[in-house]
Every structure is written in structure tokens, then in C-alpha cells.
Amino acid sequence: NKLHGNIAIDGPAGAGKSTAARLLAQKLGYLYIDSGAMYRALTWKALHQGIDLADERQLVALAEATTIRLENTAAGTVKVYCDNEEITAAIRQETVSHHVSTVARVPGVRRRLVELQRQMAASNRVVMDGRDIGTNVLPEAPYKFFLTASLEERARRRYQELIASGRPVDLETIKEEIRRRDAQDSQREVDPLQPAPDAVIIDTTNMKVEEVVAKLLELIQAHHGVNTPAGEPS
Ligand code: CDP
Ligand code: CDP
Numbered sequence: 001n002k003l004h005g006n007i008a009i010d011g012p013a014g015a016g017k018s019t020a021a022r023l024l025a026q027k028l029g030y031l032y033i034d035s036g037a038m039y040r041a042l043t044w045k046a047l048h049q050g051i052d053l054a055d056e057r058q059l060v061a062l063a064e065a066t067t068i069r070l071e072n073t074a075a076g077t078v079k080v081y082c083d084n085e086e087i088t089a090a091i092r093q094e095t096v097s098h099h100v101s102t103v104a105r106v107p108g109v110r111r112r113l114v115e116l117q118r119q120m121a122a123s124n125r126v127v128m129d130g131r132d133i134g135t136n137v138l139p140e141a142p143y144k145f146f147l148t149a150s151l152e153e154r155a156r157r158r159y160q161e162l163i164a165s166g167r168p169v170d171l172e173t174i175k176e177e178i179r180r181r182d183a184q185d186s187q188r189e190v191d192p193l194q195p196a197p198d199a200v201i202i203d204t205t206n207m208k209v210e211e212v213v214a215k216l217l218e219l220i221q222a223h224h225g226v227n228t229p230a231g232e233p234s
Helices: 017-028 035-048 056-064 094-104 107-122 133-137 151-164 171-187 209-221
Strands: 007-010 031-034 068-072 078-082 126-130 143-148 200-203
Touching: 007 017, 007 133, 017 031, 017 126, 017 209, 031 035, 031 068, 031 078, 031 107, 035 056, 035 068, 035 078, 035 094, 035 107, 035 126, 056 107, 068 107, 094 107, 094 171, 107 126, 107 133, 126 133, 133 143, 143 209, 151 171, 200 209
Parallel strands: 007 126, 007 143, 031 126, 143 200
Antiparallel strands: 068 078
């Protein structure tokens, strides 16, 4: 099966987008673009500089003056650079997670980052994950997926991840943070989180990572592209 065309993966926090996107890109030899890492990088810089996050003009000026670069490593991970400084680990800090959707709701910020995302996709076949990839960044992508899972399961995944990295966390707090961020992302005016009309929606609540990747590959190879629950004939 000859594959061609970009792959867009959207969905709420903890749905398993980045894990699946990274593995899929590795298998297909595509470039993986973590668009969320770009919003996180800008948020990290804004916090670092003490910018008032309620000041949209300052945030837009910052976005326009910032160079964000994503580097796919041979190991399949992504290194994140902001103005040539590596901030891969720093963008996962809780303060960044807490504030990122406030930065991401600013239209001028989105305009700038979407432009960069499209540039990255212009010269490569990509798997890109985020919130508005299928609806806005790559509306022409032939393969669009919307991954979801129950709030409980998504919180549990984040919890396990943080515990494994040695960070003390509380499951209820994580659940509330995810709930709040999803609401902000879904309710913003510009390019809110929602499935593209032609996205395949996959509920991963009871699926292992490998099962999700296998499902995506199967759907890509079968050239699906309609809004039916995965597994049902379209
Ligand atoms: O990995 P996680 O689910 O925690 O989120 P992420 O993909 O790193 O994205 C962080 C935040 O960036 C999201 O909650 C959104 O506010 C914003 N984002 C966005 O607005 N549009 C995108 N295409 C990607 C991320
Ligand atoms: O990018 P997104 O926020 O959608 O989620 P992720 O960062 O890919 O996944 C969050 C965590 O859940 C990771 O530690 C994954 O290994 C785990 N995960 C899982 O346990 N089962 C899945 N089907 C997908 C992800």
C-alpha cells in the first residue's frame, strides 16, 4: 500500500495523540510535528519574561519575535528549541500546562504559530497533532483522526506519567486541571477543539497504545475518511 498525504490528529488532553502520532510517524517515515509543544514553548517564554498573560498585544508581539524549532531525533523523540535554547523538559512543567490554553486562545498568537506549522508541513510528509489540525492547520489532509478517552482514563494516564517521572501529584487535581483546560480549548472563539467533519473519531479509553497505532495504520491503509466510529463500515 502506497501511502501519501499528511495525517492530522486532534483531541483533548491525554487522549494519546502525541504517543500515537510519534509512533505512526516513525513507522511511516514521516516528520512528527507536536503543535502543542509550540504553544507550550511560547507560554514558557512568556512566563519566563514575566509577561502579563491577559495582555494580548504583548503575547502577539512575543509570538512574532520568537523562533520555535522542533527537532525529530533518531530515537523518535522531539527536542524543542525556543530562540535556540533547548526547553524540551521545561515546557512540561505544571505552570506551563496551567497557563498554556490562556496563551493559545489569542488569535494573533494562533495566526503566527499556524503559519509556522504550515511551513513545516510544506516540505515534508507530516503527522501533526494538536487541537485544530484537521479543522484549520491542514484542512486538506487526507487522513484525519480525533482521539478521545474518558476524563477518568485521561487523568489516570497523565497521573501515571507524572508519577513515573518522580513528580508528586494528586489524581483529583490532575483531573480538574484537564477538565478546565479541555473546557477552555473547546470554548474559545478561534479554532476551538472539535473534530473535523471528515475526521474518524476513535475512543481509546480501553485501548493500549499499540492498538491505537495499529488501528490508525489500518484505517490509513483502507483509506477511510468519513465521520463514523472506527470499526464500523462507512
Ligand atoms: O499534551 P497535552 O494534551 O497536555 O497538550 P498539548 O498538545 O501539549 O497542548 C497544550 C495546549 O496547547 C492545549 O491545551 C491547547 O490550549 C494548545 N493547543 C492549541 O490550542 N492548538 C493546537 N493545535 C495544539 C495545542
Ligand atoms: O498527546 P496527548 O495529551 O493526547 O496524550 P499522550 O501524551 O500521547 O498520552 C498520555 C499518556 O497516556 C502517555 O504516558 C501514554 O503512554 C499513555 N497512553 C496510554 O496509556 N494508552 C493509550 N492508548 C494512549 C496513551
